Amino acid sequence: MLGLLGTLNLASRSLQTQMTGVEVAGQNLANINTTGYTRQSVEIQTSPDISTTIGPEGTGANAVAIQQVVNAILNNQIQSQQSTSGYWSAQQTALQSAQTSLNEFLNGTGSATSSSTNSTTDTGLSGQLSSLFADFQSVATSPTSISARQQLISDAQTLAATFNQINTQLDTSRTTLNTSLGNDVDSANKLLSGIADLNKQISTADFNGATPNDLLDEREQDLENLSNLTNITTSTGTNGAVDVSIGGQSLVSGNQVLDTIQTYDAGGGQLLVQTATGGVNLTLTGGSMQGTIDARDGELATMQSSINTLASTLITQVNTIHSGGFNLTGTNGANFFNGSDAATITVNAALASNPSLFQASGSATANSDNSVARQLADLASTAQSGLNNQTFSDSYGQTVAALGDSLQTANDQVNNQTAVTNMLSTQRGSVSGVNVDEEMTNLMSFQRAYEASAQLVTTLNTMLGDVLAMKTS
Amino acid sequence: MRIGTNSYTDTMIDQFSVLKSQQDKLQNEVSTGLSISAPSDDPAAMETTLDDLSSQAAQQQFSSNISTVQSKANFIYSVLQSLQTISNRVGEIATSASSATNSQTNLNHYAGEVTSLIQQAVQLVNTKDPATGQYLFGGTNSGQQPFTVTTDANGNVTGVTYSGNSSVNQTEIASGSAVSVDVPGENTSGSGAQGLITDSRTGADLFNHLISLQNDLLAGNTTAVSGTDTANLQNDENNLTYQVAYNGNVQTRLNTASSFATSQSNSLTGLISNASSADLATTMTQLTQAQTAYQAALESSAAIMQLSILNFLQ
Numbered sequence: 001m002l003g004l005l006g007t008l009n010l011a012s013r014s015l016q017t018q019m020t021g022v023e024v025a026g027q028n029l030a031n032i033n034t035t036g037y038t039r040q041s042v043e044i045q046t047s048p049d050i051s052t053t054i055g056p057e058g059t060g061a062n063a064v065a066i067q068q069v070v071n072a073i074l075n076n077q078i079q080s081q082q083s084t085s086g087y088w089s090a091q092q093t094a095l096q097s098a099q100t101s102l103n104e105f106l107n108g109t110g111s112a113t114s115s116s117t118n119s120t121t122d123t124g125l126s127g128q129l130s131s132l133f134a135d136f137q138s139v140a141t142s143p144t145s146i147s148a149r150q151q152l153i154s155d156a157q158t159l160a161a162t163f164n165q166i167n168t169q170l171d172t173s174r175t176t177l178n179t180s181l182g183n184d185v186d187s188a189n190k191l192l193s194g195i196a197d198l199n200k201q202i203s204t205a206d207f208n209g210a211t212p213n214d215l216l217d218e219r220e221q222d223l224e225n226l227s228n229l230t231n232i233t234t235s236t237g238t239n240g241a242v243d244v245s246i247g248g249q250s251l252v253s254g255n256q257v258l259d260t261i262q263t264y265d266a267g268g269g270q271l272l273v274q275t276a277t278g279g280v281n282l283t284l285t286g287g288s289m290q291g292t293i294d295a296r297d298g299e300l301a302t303m304q305s306s307i308n309t310l311a312s313t314l315i316t317q318v319n320t321i322h323s324g325g326f327n328l329t330g331t332n333g334a335n336f337f338n339g340s341d342a343a344t345i346t347v348n349a350a351l352a353s354n355p356s357l358f359q360a361s362g363s364a365t366a367n368s369d370n371s372v373a374r375q376l377a378d379l380a381s382t383a384q385s386g387l388n389n390q391t392f393s394d395s396y397g398q399t400v401a402a403l404g405d406s407l408q409t410a411n412d413q414v415n416n417q418t419a420v421t422n423m424l425s426t427q428r429g430s431v432s433g434v435n436v437d438e439e440m441t442n443l444m445s446f447q448r449a450y451e452a453s454a455q456l457v458t459t460l461n462t463m464l465g466d467v468l469a470m471k472t473s
Numbered sequence: 474m475r476i477g478t479n480s481y482t483d484t485m486i487d488q489f490s491v492l493k494s495q496q497d498k499l500q501n502e503v504s505t506g507l508s509i510s511a512p513s514d515d516p517a518a519m520e521t522t523l524d525d526l527s528s529q530a531a532q533q534q535f536s537s538n539i540s541t542v543q544s545k546a547n548f549i550y551s552v553l554q555s556l557q558t559i560s561n562r563v564g565e566i567a568t569s570a571s572s573a574t575n576s577q578t579n580l581n582h583y584a585g586e587v588t589s590l591i592q593q594a595v596q597l598v599n600t601k602d603p604a605t606g607q608y609l610f611g612g613t614n615s616g617q618q619p620f621t622v623t624t625d626a627n628g629n630v631t632g633v634t635y636s637g638n639s640s641v642n643q644t645e646i647a648s649g650s651a652v653s654v655d656v657p658g659e660n661t662s663g664s665g666a667q668g669l670i671t672d673s674r675t676g677a678d679l680f681n682h683l684i685s686l687q688n689d690l691l692a693g694n695t696t697a698v699s700g701t702d703t704a705n706l707q708n709d710e711n712n713l714t715y716q717v718a719y720n721g722n723v724q725t726r727l728n729t730a731s732s733f734a735t736s737q738s739n740s741l742t743g744l745i746s747n748a749s750s751a752d753l754a755t756t757m758t759q760l761t762q763a764q765t766a767y768q769a770a771l772e773s774s775a776a777i778m779q780l781s782i783l784n785f786l787q
Contacts, residue, residue, distance in 0.1 A: 404512030433477015
């Protein structure tokens with residue numbers, strides 16, 4: 001039998017137990033907006049009973065643990081999806097910047113209300129190539145017209161400037177992507193070091209028999225952030241520490257950072273990732289780092305090479321024909337374009353300052369002959385062996401479509417990943433997220449229980465008073 | 474299913490973002506009239522549209538080429554007509570002067586008229602194209618005056634020399650199809666475009682024949698006038714008739730090509746429109762739907778967010 005004092009002790013422990021419940025509800029409500037917070041619940045167990053002659057008698061309840069309500073499978077899924085999301089987001093960003101560099105957008109000059117009479121124009125190389133060949137035709141039709149020649153030179157200068165600009169922007173994109181890769185590597189190193197520190201604190205707490213819920217949340221958040229940067233492999237040790245490997249190389253083991261990562265130049269400014277001390281080149285499989293590398297060395301590099309091939313073929317073909325022609329003063333041999341690729345293409349400065357030097361004629365003595373101008377105009381519909389037997393505009397159209405395809409895929413993948421991540425987050429929220437209604441209900445429940453226990457103390461106090469009064473009376 | 478309070482707000486924010494971007498896209502379609510603007514919107518349609526735009530630019534250039542050469546062909550035609558008038562008058566003179574009853578004074582008058590007609594004809598064939606300022610009948614050497622007259626002390630024409638060439642320019646009027654409206658003043662090469670004044674294949678040599686006529690009239694050689702001169706002038710007349718017919722044929726071809734280029738361009742506009750233009754009815758309906766959905770999401774969210782157990786706790 002507990003007796004009055006034993007029951008008073010029961011009431012006192014009950015007050016503590018209910019207070020813990022109130023505290024946990026308070027902690028949950030306080031962290032409702034904390035990123036990565038996992039809701040906690042208090043585990044209350046009945047205290048061991050004591051045997052009496054009439055049977056076992058309860059001794060109240062104790063709060064035995066404060067636990068995270070967590071689903072490890074969901075956490076693993078989110079971690080792995082993070083690396084896919086990071087990969088496609090990085091691709092999307094890089095390809096969007098490439099699409100902007102190309103500046104090949106359609107402009108509508110009317111509203112949909114008059115769509116049948118809309119005129120559509122484009123702002124990039126495609127329209128400028130068409131203009132160049134149309135200008136060759138104009139000069140062929142009026143070979144001695146200075147205004148036609150001026151228009152030709154002006155349009156050719158615009159085309160050359162656009163080639164230069166695209167090339168510069170793609171170079172800038174490449175540099176930006178390398179910087180972004182470097183930033184990702186720095187972030188990954190910080191996260192690896194953070195995870196090792198947290199491992200240490202978690203192991204210590206684990207050793208002391210404590211459950212470091214908030215530290216676990218923090219580490220889970222770090223692991224997810226790291227997964228967003230690159231695909232990682234993790235394994236949890238018996239002491240609660242998580243070991244991390246990237247590209248098959250173990251980088252965090254327990255509370256030790258075995259190695260960090262760094263970028264290295266694989267040649268031609270092509271930055272890749274390796275371990276800093278071991279110098280092992282890493283083969284990454286996901287995350288924003290690989291997304292950046294793939295976009296840079298894949299679609300962007302292909303596009304830049306296509307644009308360069310287009311420019312160099314145009315320069316060679318136009319110059320070959322042009323240099324054989326004669327200008328209005330009967331001399332020949334000058335090039336139309338200078339330079340050798342998209343970076344260096346310019347219109348011959350002599351022609352730019354004096355359009356009459358454009359060599360449209362096939363004869364030194366026939367100023368208004370147009371045979372060379374016609375040959376130049378015919379280039380528009382001539383399949384070029386250097387462009388996979390396509391015409392200039394077809395080849396460029398294919399480059400544009402290829403970029404569009406890649407970006408469309410990246411956009412779709414990002415949308416899909418957003419949907420998947422949202423779904424998993426909602427699922428995790430349903431397990432681990434804080435719900436105000438629920439916490440408030442729990443709070444009321446613990447509050448009422450606390451009130452009841454307090455009432456028990458009051459009752460026992462009265463009873464003890466009664467007992468003491470028996471002696472004095 | 475249990476729902477975390479923040480999962481609800483996160484989902485709501487995502488839904489707003491999706492609905493807002495749908496609206497932006499549709500609004501952009503309505504204002505530009507285009508269903509695609511960037512390559513990533515629809516890569517295949519973009520490639521087709523760029524291809525069509527390039528073809529359309531080419532067709533528009535063909536139209537411009539046609540218009541330029543049409544105007545040149547008209548100038549050439551007006552010169553040909555004037556030359557024909559001169560040729561007719563010369564024929565009349567030759568016929569009138571053939572009669573042996575003509576006095577030498579009469580023949581001298583005729584000779585004077587022929588001299589004057591030669592000068593007129595030379596002036597005509599030295600006409601410049603008003604559009605370009607280039608000589609019309611110098612072949613592809615059109616920068617210098619093609620015909621030069623030399624006269625003797627009495628003002629009689631002794632020779633007309635040609636300093637142009639016998640080449641002509643071709644102008645592309647459709648893909649892979651070119652025409653020439655040009656007529657060289659002289660072609661003695663036996664190939665290429667037929668010369669306007671002199672051509673070795675037809676025996677035409679208008680100025681030399683007119684000079685012979687002038688000289689025969691001055692010499693009172695009516696036999697030559699009625700014989701050789703009349704026969705030669707007939708060749709020149711035939712050559713001019715050929716040139717007028719050729720000019721007519723070219724103009725007909727240009728008209729046909731012009732209609733073709735215009736219809737091609739219109740048909741390409743249709744194709745471009747099909748590939749890239751927004752359909753107003755559909756787009757506006759979708760925009761209204763998106764707006765309604767956005768409004769509904771905002772209203773329902775605002776209403777639901779007001780609700781919590783806190784409203785009912787005393």
